[in-house]
Amino acid sequence: MYYSSIPNHTLIxxxxxxxxxxxxxxxYPGMEGCPGKVQAETEAELWQLIETHARIAHEEDVSAWxxxxxxxxxxxxxxVD
Ligand SMILES: [Zn+2]
Numbered sequence: 709m710y711y712s713s714i715p716n717h718t719l720i721x722x723x724x725x726x727x728x729x730x731x732x733x734x735x736y737p738g739m740e741g742c743p744g745k746v747q748a749e750t751e752a753e754l755w756q757l758i759e760t761h762a763r764i765a766h767e768e769d770v771s772a773w774x775x776x777x778x779x780x781x782x783x784x785x786x787x788v789d
Contacts, residue, residue: 728788729754733761735784742766747788754785 729751733744744765746757758781762768773781 729785730788731758731785
């Protein structure tokens with residue numbers, strides 16, 4: 709009878725806790741050419757930055773954004789490691 713020993717593998721997973729969320733305004737339809745880019749550690753913070761940018765750079769009334777517009781913005785949010 710054989711006893712085979714299976715070596716213990718220690719799996720080291722490198723976790724990168726600094727995932728960031730980013731949004732490039734110029735990727736939004738109609739905003740082509742805008743150099744505005746915002747990046748934050750959380751999605752909630754990113755939204756604040758997007759809204760601030762929209763207000764200041766484009767004089768947008770962010771409270772008037774429709775769900776469609778928000779969905780479009782959300783679709784353009786990227787995560788970066
Ligand atoms: Zn912009």
